Each structure stands twice: as C-alpha cells, then as structure tokens.
Amino acid sequence: MTTVPPANIPPANPSDGARPPFRHELYPYRGDGQFLSGTLGYIHEALEGGEAVVVAVPSDKASLLRRELGDESAVTFVDTTTLGPNPGRLVGAWVAWMKERGEGDRPVRGIGETAWREARSAAHLSELRYHEWLLNRAFARSSAWSMLCPYDDADDDRSALESLSRCHPLIRQDGHFVRNEGYLTAEEYPFEVLNPPCDPFQELSFTHGDLAAVRAKVSRCASDAGVTEEQQRKLAVAVTEIATNSIRHGGGRGTLRTWTQDATFLCEFRDAGYIPDVMAGRTRPTVDQVGGRGLWLAQQLCDLVEIRSTRDQGTTIRLHVDVPH
Amino acid sequence: MRAARALATFDDVELGDHICWHPDSADASPAGVLAYVADGALYGDKIVVVGAAGAVSGLPRDAVPSASVILDSPRTADLDSFLAAVRREARTAAREGYRSVRVLTERAPAAASGGAEELVAQELKLDEFASESNAIVVCAFRPSQWDGPTLEHVTGVHPHEMGIRAERPAFRMYSAGADVWSVDGVIDSEGADAFNTAVRAAVRFSPKVNLRFDTLELIDAAGMHALVDAARHLPDRRIVVEGANDTVRLCWELAGYASAGLPVVMAA
Incomplete structure (x- = not known):
C-alpha cells in the first residue's frame, strides 16, 4: 500500500468547483473503539464540508454511532436488511439513498458495513465481494459521492481481508486514506469458478x-x-x-439446469451471448427505458444471482432461491 | 362471470361464449359445426350465419334451419355493418322468443385488409357483443389461410377456443363489461406483441379502459412495456389495472412504472 500524503488529496469540497473522484475506502478495525474513531472521523470530515452522510451498518454499530451523533440531521441511517439477502440489490439501493440525500448537488458520503459473518454460502460471500468491486464502477462518474466500508477484522482472517481489500482502491488508516496497491484495476473481475451442479440435476x-x-420445468422442480x-x-x-435474454441475445437458445444444494434451489441458464455491461441489472430502470429490465427484475426477485459472461464462453446465470426450513 | 376455457366439442358451448375455431386443424370435426347449428334448434337459439352458408366452414345450405338468417351481403365485410346486422338479429330473435342467437362466421384474410390491429379490434367488439347479449359467437379461422402471428393475435382476444388451448399467446383478453377487459394467463415476451395489439385496439374505443388482472398469473418486462406503449399510442388515454396479484404489482413497481404521470395505473 502507498500512503497518500494529505497534501496530495483533493479537498472534499474544493473552492475551484472541481470535485474529487469517487473515493471508496476500506476501513479495517478491531473493536468498538476503533470502529467509532474511524467512522466518526469520516463523518466529521463530511459535516465540516457541508456534506450529507448515509450510514448502512449492522444495528449494533448503528446504535453506537447514534449515541455519539445525537440528532445530527445531516446523517441518515438506513437498514440494508430490508433489501433482502441479495447483494445484487445494493448498488441500486445506494444510488437511491445517495441521490435522495444529495438533492441540490450536495456531496454525499456513505458508510457501508457488510455483516460478513452472516454470509450464507461461498456464493453469497463471493457476490458480496463483487458488489464492493462494482461500487467503483457504479459511482466512477459520481464525483459528489464517496464511501467508507468498515470491516471488522477481529477474526484476524488475513485471507478474507486480502480478498476484500482488492475491491477497494483506498484503505483508511489512522484518519487518512492510503492508496491500495493490491486493488484490482483490471477491466474484468476475477470471479471464483462456479461449482458444478449438484447431482441429480x-x-x-x-x-x-x-x-x-x-x-413449467422450473415450477415442478421448485415445488x-x-x-x-x-x-x-x-x-x-x-x-x-x-x-428471454437467452433467446433474444444469446444465440436464440439456451440450456436450463435446476438442482438443490443445501437449503438453496438453483436455476442455471447457459447461452452463447455476452453481457458486456457489468452494471446490467444493478440500477433501477427509468420509466422511459425501453429494455434492460430483465436482469434488474431477476436481482430483485431472487435471493442471489450469479452472472458469469465472457466473449469466449458465453453467459451463465444462476438464480438462487432460499428454501424454507 | 366469464372465464377463459377450451371446449372439447361444440356440445360444450355456453351462452356468452366467443369461440375461436380452426376448422382445418387436426382436432376439428366436420360434423362439429353441424352439431352446433342443430343444437341451436334444440336450445331455442336463432342461427345467424355471416357469409354464404356454403362458404362458412363447409356448412351445407340445407343444414341451416329455415328460420336461420344468412348475412352474406358484401356490406357485412365492414365491421360496423356486420355488428349492426348481428345486433339487429339478436334483438329480433329476442322479440321472436328465442333464447339467444348463435353466430357462425368465417373470417377470411381478404376481408380483413386493415391489418392485425383492425382484426383484433373487430374481435374485441364481437366479444363485447357476445358478453353483453349472451350470444354465442363462433369465429372460424383456417390456419392455412392466415399467417402465424396474425392467428396468435386473434386467438388472444377470444376467451374460448375449440380443442386444446393454444400455448401462444399465453394470455386471453376478453370483455368483462363496458370498457372493462379481463386478461387471463401469462403475458411474456412471446405474447407481448399480441397483447400490445389487443390493448391498442381496446383504447381505440374509449379513452378510459379498465383491465382486470384477477386471473393473470404473470407479466414480464416485455409485457409491461407493451401495456405502457399501447396506452401511449393514442393521446389522452388512461388504463386502470385492477385485481393484479402481489407479484404482478411488485414487478410493476420494480420495473419503474409506478411513478406518477404514466397513462397506466396499477390499482392496489
């Protein structure tokens, strides 16, 4: 990692009108004390610059911050659990929250902590990390917004921290952010390989x-x-x-596979098409948008969606549905 | 309450039915239409044949009861004249003590020069007539004479059909009162064009239309777009959708159509 001297960091609200690019910072911490010092420092920076803050952290952490902040009107707490389990819904939610609080071109900072220990499966964990990487794309052109991602490092799991840090271009340490040399700058995200379907499928x-x-096939198998x-x-x-996407954009045909794995029912679609836009289905469609609603609906209606698409190998999409116990 | 259904034979027809029949399909029986006409006498229904009897589904003229009416004027190719004539016969039949009228008409491409939307508009009017007057209307479409997409469009606006219910389109739209149309089944990308045509035809007749989605299982993004597009096709149109299930209403909201200013409103 390379420390970025404060003098080289563009001011949060520069007087010349130019704004810094989207800052996406990972903040590894241990214990409530470090959580509060890091997040409160970030919030106070925002408040001094006249920025709004949106906070989406687990409820126990939200309580800690609320106690410190009192009724600070520039800070809004949101509950990501209302979105359901699918990380594919988070980008759309953040866009909405940031827009809502950024009315009048007001800069907005977000604080988003994922309850990583509550990840339900390797696929879920993988999609949570991918969401963090996608945030850089989602807000790349949104200079008014920045995001701090606190990460509870109490488990001292180096591997988990390393995987997550690769999705953040900046790391916050001691009240400053430093450039993360390990950040994935490649155009394509290095997904984990999908496990083969469980037998019988x-x-x-x-x-x-x-x-x-x-x-009809899906209905029978799901039932x-x-x-x-x-x-x-x-x-x-x-x-x-x-x-429909397979038929219209994936070479006119596709293959469906369904199976059950642990407490999840999966539908996998394979076709020869390629989805070049990694943000497809991640942002809420506008009323006048002609197409582009299919993946968005899938993300909103399923408990997890995995999308793997390359020019060479075509597209594989897995829809997960949690099966009640 | 009308409901979409498939009929195994003409014995299953009921008052108010508007039936799509493919006379030269594999499951069509030549004797079927004779039974339909013969049952008219049995049940006290007046037979109204539109077109020369011999040209309607091979129905021999001597098979038509003497009290029947054959409307074979060239003017009946025009929808308004056709409907006016059929409605007149229905009123006459009521005065004469008949239970109802049994209409048999064969639709031919040459008479349907206005394109699929015009044809669908005619069928919606016929359906409204059947629903309002408790008439039985059988529309014969020979698959050999029609292209597949047009057949799908007209099938979608017949609540009833002879034989097995056609899979495409997966919806049926039919009259449920004045300017009220029920939509049954599934509206997906394969039926979205047909649905768009049906709704465009419906909003021709009235600036405000109600769609009942009580028996609609599913509408996908293409179907929702088709609905909005049809409502915007003509100025000052308004469509109110009622009776939709929770998933349909959720998808409508998720797709971004729940915003104010759209000519389509999904009622709670």
Whole structure:
C-alpha cells in the first residue's frame, strides 16, 4: 500500500468547483473503539464540508454511532436488511439513498458495513465481494459521492481481508486514506469458478416458443424442492426474463439446469451471448427505458444471482432461491 | 362471470361464449359445426350465419334451419355493418322468443385488409357483443389461410377456443363489461406483441379502459412495456389495472412504472 500524503488529496469540497473522484475506502478495525474513531472521523470530515452522510451498518454499530451523533440531521441511517439477502440489490439501493440525500448537488458520503459473518454460502460471500468491486464502477462518474466500508477484522482472517481489500482502491488508516496497491484495476473481475451442479440435476434445452416449458420445468422442480408458492411466482418472472435474454441475445437458445444444494434451489441458464455491461441489472430502470429490465427484475426477485459472461464462453446465470426450513 | 376455457366439442358451448375455431386443424370435426347449428334448434337459439352458408366452414345450405338468417351481403365485410346486422338479429330473435342467437362466421384474410390491429379490434367488439347479449359467437379461422402471428393475435382476444388451448399467446383478453377487459394467463415476451395489439385496439374505443388482472398469473418486462406503449399510442388515454396479484404489482413497481404521470395505473 502507498500512503497518500494529505497534501496530495483533493479537498472534499474544493473552492475551484472541481470535485474529487469517487473515493471508496476500506476501513479495517478491531473493536468498538476503533470502529467509532474511524467512522466518526469520516463523518466529521463530511459535516465540516457541508456534506450529507448515509450510514448502512449492522444495528449494533448503528446504535453506537447514534449515541455519539445525537440528532445530527445531516446523517441518515438506513437498514440494508430490508433489501433482502441479495447483494445484487445494493448498488441500486445506494444510488437511491445517495441521490435522495444529495438533492441540490450536495456531496454525499456513505458508510457501508457488510455483516460478513452472516454470509450464507461461498456464493453469497463471493457476490458480496463483487458488489464492493462494482461500487467503483457504479459511482466512477459520481464525483459528489464517496464511501467508507468498515470491516471488522477481529477474526484476524488475513485471507478474507486480502480478498476484500482488492475491491477497494483506498484503505483508511489512522484518519487518512492510503492508496491500495493490491486493488484490482483490471477491466474484468476475477470471479471464483462456479461449482458444478449438484447431482441429480434436471436439464432442459430451450429456444423460441419454449418459455412456457421453461416455467413449467422450473415450477415442478421448485415445488419438489420445497420452494413456497410466493417464491415460485417470483421465480417464474425471473426465469422468464433470463430465458428471454437467452433467446433474444444469446444465440436464440439456451440450456436450463435446476438442482438443490443445501437449503438453496438453483436455476442455471447457459447461452452463447455476452453481457458486456457489468452494471446490467444493478440500477433501477427509468420509466422511459425501453429494455434492460430483465436482469434488474431477476436481482430483485431472487435471493442471489450469479452472472458469469465472457466473449469466449458465453453467459451463465444462476438464480438462487432460499428454501424454507 | 366469464372465464377463459377450451371446449372439447361444440356440445360444450355456453351462452356468452366467443369461440375461436380452426376448422382445418387436426382436432376439428366436420360434423362439429353441424352439431352446433342443430343444437341451436334444440336450445331455442336463432342461427345467424355471416357469409354464404356454403362458404362458412363447409356448412351445407340445407343444414341451416329455415328460420336461420344468412348475412352474406358484401356490406357485412365492414365491421360496423356486420355488428349492426348481428345486433339487429339478436334483438329480433329476442322479440321472436328465442333464447339467444348463435353466430357462425368465417373470417377470411381478404376481408380483413386493415391489418392485425383492425382484426383484433373487430374481435374485441364481437366479444363485447357476445358478453353483453349472451350470444354465442363462433369465429372460424383456417390456419392455412392466415399467417402465424396474425392467428396468435386473434386467438388472444377470444376467451374460448375449440380443442386444446393454444400455448401462444399465453394470455386471453376478453370483455368483462363496458370498457372493462379481463386478461387471463401469462403475458411474456412471446405474447407481448399480441397483447400490445389487443390493448391498442381496446383504447381505440374509449379513452378510459379498465383491465382486470384477477386471473393473470404473470407479466414480464416485455409485457409491461407493451401495456405502457399501447396506452401511449393514442393521446389522452388512461388504463386502470385492477385485481393484479402481489407479484404482478411488485414487478410493476420494480420495473419503474409506478411513478406518477404514466397513462397506466396499477390499482392496489
């Protein structure tokens, strides 16, 4: 890591009108004391610069901050648990929160701490990390916004911290941020390889005219797996969208596989298409937008969505639905 | 309350049915139409054949009861004249003590020169007639004479059909009262064009239209876009959607259509 001297850091609210680029900082801490010192320092910087702050941290951490901040009106607390478990919904939520608080072109800072220990699976953990990497893309052109990501390092898990830090261009230490030399600057995110489907899995090849067959297959398998009727209705929309994308943009055909793994029902779609936009489906569509709603709906309706897409190997999308115990 | 359904045979017709029939399909029986006409006498329904009897689904003229009406004027190719004539016969039949009228018409591409939307508009008007007057209307479409997309468009606006319910389109839109249309089934990307055409046709007749989604299982992004596009097709149109299930309403909101200013409103 390279320390960035404060003199080289653009001011948060410069007088010449130019604004710094989006700052995305990881803040590893241990204990409540370090959490408070780091986050309060970040918040006070914001308040001194006339910026608003949006805080999305676990409830116990939110209580600590609330006690310190009192009724500071420039700070808004939001609850990410209302979004559900899918990290694919977080970018859209942050965009909305930042826009809401940044009315009138007011700069906004976010503080977002993920409850990493509550990750439900390796796939969930992987998508949480990917979300952190995507934030750099999502807000790359949003100079009015910046984000601090506190990370509870109490477990001293070097590997976990290293994986996460690669998604943050900056690290906060002792009240300053330093440039993270280990940050992934490549255009493509180095995803973990998807595990093969669990045996036994069901498979269906589909093409134009087969949407009803796709829904029927998924409905039967989901019902057998114990997916609730309400979940099935949402899943029916999601699989319709993804299968439609395969037919329209993925070479006119695709392959569906379904299986159950632990307490998750999965639908996997493979086709020959390529999704070049890593932000596809991550931001809320506008009312006049003609297309681009399919992946967004899938992210909102499923408990986890994994998307792997390359020019060479085509696209694989896995829709996860948590099966009630 | 009308509901979409498939009929195994003409024996299953009920008052208010508006039936799509493919006479030369594999499951069509030549005797079926004879039974439909013969049952008219049995149940006290007046038979109204639109087009020369011999040209309607192979129905022999001597099979038509003497009390029947054959509307084969060239003017009946025009929808308004056709509907006016059928409505007149329905009123006459009521005065004469008939239970209802049984309409049999064969639609031919040559008479449907206005394109799919015009044809769909005609079928919606026929459906409204069947619903309001408790008439039975059988529309014959020979698949050999029509292109696939047009057949899908017209199938979508017949609540009833002979044989197995066609998979495409996966929705059926039909009259549920004055300017009220029920939509049954699924509106996905494969049926979105047909749905768009049906809604465009419906908003021709009235600036304010209600769509009942009580039996709509699912609408996808393409279907929602088709609905909004149809509402915007003509100025000053307003569509109120009622009875949608929780998932449909959730998807509408998620897709960004719940904002003010749209001509389509998803009622709670």
